[in-house]
Amino acid sequence: xxxxxxxxxxxxxxxxxxxxxxxxxxxxxxxxxxxxxxxxxxxxxxxxxxxxxxxxxxxxxxxxxxxxxxxxxxxxxxxxxxxxxxxxxxxxxxxxxxxxxxxxxxxxxxxxxxxxxxxxxxxxxxxxxxxxxxxxxxxxxxxxxxxxxxxxxxxxxxxxxxxxxxxxxxxxxxxxxxxxxxxxxxxxxxxxxxxxxxxxxxxxxxxxxxxxxxxxxxxxxxxxxxxxxxxxxxxxxxxxxxxxxxxxxxxxxxxxxxxxxxxxxxxxxxxxxxxxxxxxxxxxxxxxxxxxxxxxxxxxxxxxxxxxxxxxxxxxxxxxxxxxxxxxxxxxxxxxxxxx
Ligand code: ZN
Numbered sequence: 001x002x003x004x005x006x007x008x009x010x011x012x013x014x015x016x017x018x019x020x021x022x023x024x025x026x027x028x029x030x031x032x033x034x035x036x037x038x039x040x041x042x043x044x045x046x047x048x049x050x051x052x053x054x055x056x057x058x059x060x061x062x063x064x065x066x067x068x069x070x071x072x073x074x075x076x077x078x079x080x081x082x083x084x085x086x087x088x089x090x091x092x093x094x095x096x097x098x099x100x101x102x103x104x105x106x107x108x109x110x111x112x113x114x115x116x117x118x119x120x121x122x123x124x125x126x127x128x129x130x131x132x133x134x135x136x137x138x139x140x141x142x143x144x145x146x147x148x149x150x151x152x153x154x155x156x157x158x159x160x161x162x163x164x165x166x167x168x169x170x171x172x173x174x175x176x177x178x179x180x181x182x183x184x185x186x187x188x189x190x191x192x193x194x195x196x197x198x199x200x201x202x203x204x205x206x207x208x209x210x211x212x213x214x215x216x217x218x219x220x221x222x223x224x225x226x227x228x229x230x231x232x233x234x235x236x237x238x239x240x241x242x243x244x245x246x247x248x249x250x251x252x253x254x255x256x257x258x259x260x261x262x263x264x265x266x267x268x269x270x271x272x273x274x275x276x277x278x279x280x281x282x283x284x285x286x287x288x289x290x291x292x293x294x295x296x297x298x299x300x301x302x303x304x305x306x307x308x309x310x311x312x313x314x315x316x317x318x319x320x321x322x323x324x325x326x327x328x329x330x331x332x333x334x335x336x337x338x339x340x
Contacts (some may be wrong), residue, residue, distance in 0.1 A: 001339070002292060002306050002331045003054040005271065007209050007249055008128040008176060009066060009311030010059030011320050016040045022216055022314050023065050023094070037062040038116055045120050047321055052328035055172060055305075056121045060128065062113045066176055066311065067130040067138040068097070073109040074157060076101040076143070083140050088182045092218035098140045103153045109161045111168065118169040127170045129158055131177035131208065132194040133187065148190050155197035166204045174207035174249065175199070181210055184235040192239040199245060207247035207271065208240065211310040212255065215278030230256045237264035247271055251309040253291045254279065262298040270299045273309035274330060275323050280315065282322045288330020289337055296338060306331040
């Protein structure tokens with residue numbers, strides 16, 4: 001009851017990359033960088049285990065950014081000539097690579113870190129990949145000329161890598177789709193279908209993470225424009241409930257998402273965000289357990305997983321460590337409170 005897991009990313013140590021940045025620059029290169037990424041992964045495996053989490057991730061220590069980490073191994077993409085583009089309906093500007101030809105994988109993307117993660121923990125492991133719609137929204141297309149076609153092209157490549165990750169021993173493969181909360185009609189129309197294409201043939205647990213973004217200024221400003229009730233999930237949850245995806249990760253604590261929307265996810269495991277990633281204030285175990293209690297009105301006990309609202313990448317390391325402990329302590333308290 002009440003397994004615990006993080007959404008995905010964790011801060012990079014100061015010796016690996018710039019700190020508290022969404023697109024940090026690496027501090028090393030070549031073989032030294034490759035080794036340092038794995039050292040940082042090992043550090044966070046240990047921190048997650050010590051905190052008491054049930055499902056362990058690699059903290060995305062090997063990728064600069066959750067989308068571009070995958071794209072670096074995709075042929076047909078020009079990484080040399082990045083262009084500035086407004087992403088998530090122009091919420092913020094980012095330097096993005098360009099799609100300039102037919103897409104294919106140059107080989108495995110995350111084999112090294114997935115096998116490393118498998119080798120260094122006996123607990124269940126989760127691996128994250130960007131979802132097709134979010135990738136489409138984070139590249140400049142100069143070739144396909146159609147967002148749906150491009151999404152399905154990426155979905156095929158994601159599927160190849162996901163099947164290989166499953167063979168590496170990954171227990172949960174999660175696709176991150178923050179774009180589902182921005183392009184509501186498209187998400188319900190073709191976003192979920194592209195996601196299912198990416199997850200096709202997987203026998204391991206599949207998950208999708210949908211959030212309101214990292215705790216960066218542009219996202220915090222955007223949230224202020226969304227009003228008193230955030231009902232974005234209402235559009236896409238029915239399509240997800242009808243899909244083959246097993247788990248849905250959503251933002252909850254300190255958000256304006258009405259908890260009743262979770263009742264649209266019948267038959268799915270729900271990863272409830274009980275840790276805020278937009279505030280350095282550490283949640284108490286009571287606050288976390290209270291949030292789990294609220295979700296229990298709409299999610300059955302055996303289907304509730306306690307999670308973070310989003311990745312912790314842009315936070316300080318000490319805050320992230322404390323939040324991991326708060327997550328595990330809050331879930332432990334909830335198990336006592338709601339056992340009967
Ligand atoms: Zn997120």
